[in-house]
Amino acid sequence: MEKPSISRKDFIKNSGLGFIGMAFMPAVLQGQNNDLKIDQMAAAGNSYMLKNVRLETGFEFEGEEVVGTRTELFSVEIEKGKIKKISPNEVGIKAIDAKGMLMLPSFKDMHIHLDKTLYAEKWRAVRRSGGIKGMIALEQKTMPDMLKNSTYKAEKLIELLQSHGTGFARSHVNIEPTSKLDSLKNLEKALASKKNGFGAELVAFPQHGLYYTDSLPYMKEAAKMGIDFIGGLDPTNVDGSIQKTMDTTVQLALDHGKGIDIHLHESGKSGVDTIEYLINKVNENPVLKGKTFVSHAFALAALDKSAQETMAEKLANAQVGIISTIPFGGTIMPIPTLLKHGVTVMTGNDSIVDYWSTMGTGSVLQKANLAAQLYGQVSEFGLSRMLRLATAGPIPLDDKGVQQWPKAGDDANLVLVDASCSAEAVSRISPIKSLIYKGNIVY
Known part of the structure; x- marks a missing residue:
């Protein structure tokens, strides 16, 4: 030769x-x-x-x-x-x-934080304290140091995802008074260096609360930049108001032609009320249909079976999707019910190695496997259907x-x-x- x-x-x-x-x-x-x-x-x-x-x-x-x-x-x-x-x-x-070898659609990680990983650093286990506001305080202390080499660590994390067959991710990016727009700018550099082998869409994420800290001015600036979604965080537990926080979030998305993808960890009535409120806002503004997502949405797991069916119908009619990290602690989400009603359900690793969790492997195929185990999808047909969680759709x-x-x-x-x-x-x-x-x- x-x-x-x-x-x-x-x-x-x-x-x-x-x-x-x-x-x-x-x-x-x-x-x-x-x-x-x-x-x-x-x-x-x-x-x-x-x-x-x-x-x-x-x-x-x-x-x-x-x-x-x-x-x-x-x-x-x-x-x-x-x-x-x-x-x-x-x-x-x-x-x-x-x-x-079997050819499949490449995988998509639809909920991850590429901008603030500890991956490629020395091992450290999680040391949480003080609930969500305690974690916000921790980030306010640690983010300035993390930003010094966040571009490099994001590149290394992207390489990990690629090694597990993932060619695309939806990454939430900290936008708050500590990071300002630096976390976004650093991640954009990493994505530019990997553009021939990896794609992404970005969520401007007020991790420290939209109003709990003065994040709104920075969110407005980020909305004018290269982001695709307006994010949010637990409006009741962090900002103290569903209406004020969600109205602002929705208006930012409408003003700038963006989608919405909010973190919602609240598992009680406030969580259900937030989902209902967002569904109503989307129905009032049909341009947001198919572009609005609730990440985690643990409140759905706390509902009884009948209420889950009703909520799944509402989500499907409003074309509001759910992004689940499958599973989270002892919380088992009603994913089969959501899929039955035609709700878009996607998954991601969320944290790989950071101050929030060290359990992420980088593999969304593993997430599909976990879902198959949790929901008893052990048949040839059932297992093959679970692949859609790794590909975010096509099978x-x-x-x-x-x-x-x-x-x-x-x-x-x-x-x-x-x-x-x-x-x-x-x-x-x-x-x-x-x-x-x-x-x-x-x-």
Whole structure:
């Protein structure tokens, strides 16, 4: 074989993918049989072919019961960040050999704090005190020091997520009088350095309370910058008012064309009242439908079954989504009820290593596995449905077993997994062998 004129190191460097590409590039995409032309085109972001790609094609049934998943090997052509063509497998063609790995949509972490992690520092366990306001006081002391190298730590955390197959995240970013806009600016630098291998949307998050501290002026400034959502925090417990805090939050979103994603830890009546209030505000302002989310929403777990059904209907009608970190302590969220009524439910790691928690692994596939365990989704069908929690939506087969992903024209955001099917990937938390984001081979 002709000796390549572009090294793997240069390939990754030219792709702008940095350390993660070198650290995690497995044999599946670096074999000696890959052709020079393919490498060069992939490095230039043009087009390349994958062969021996395993795709799900349908369910296997015994009567009406799903007992297995059919798969076949295909060739997949990628061009300019899109899946251009899916064709019957061509073993002899010059292409990158996927070696029979299962191709799935790449994963999305839809609730994380990339801006204030302790990841890449020395180990330290959580030492909480004083409830939510005690944690606010702790952050007021620690944030100035954390900001000194927050860009570097965010980059390292992104690399961890990528190693678990995640190519996209929704990150909440501290906006408050201690950090001002610095936490946002530092994270934007990290995201810019990883843009070829990772995407994100940002939530301006008044972690220290919108009114408990004077965060509103900074939130107004952040709303004019590159953020996508207006965040919020426990309006009753922190600010002392649902109406005042939520009205301001909603108006900020309306004034600047943003979505809403609030943290709501309150589990009693105030939590339920906040959800009801937000639903009503969204119904009054339909432009917010499909763009409004409640993160955590522990109050839903405290409702009885009938009340959960009613609330799920209201959330679905208003197109207000729920972001759950599955689980949180002893709180088991009514996710099956929410999904049954068509509520958008997504998940994320929240904290990886920070002052709030050290339990995050970086894997949303693990979150899907936890959900399957918690809700008894142990069948082939049930496990395959839980994959949507890792992908934030798209899964290969619909409920009838008809292939719905991938299709020509889809974004080339995908992972290659050492599994025979989605159900196995969720059940076994199968190893992620490769991540491709917008056609760029991250590793």
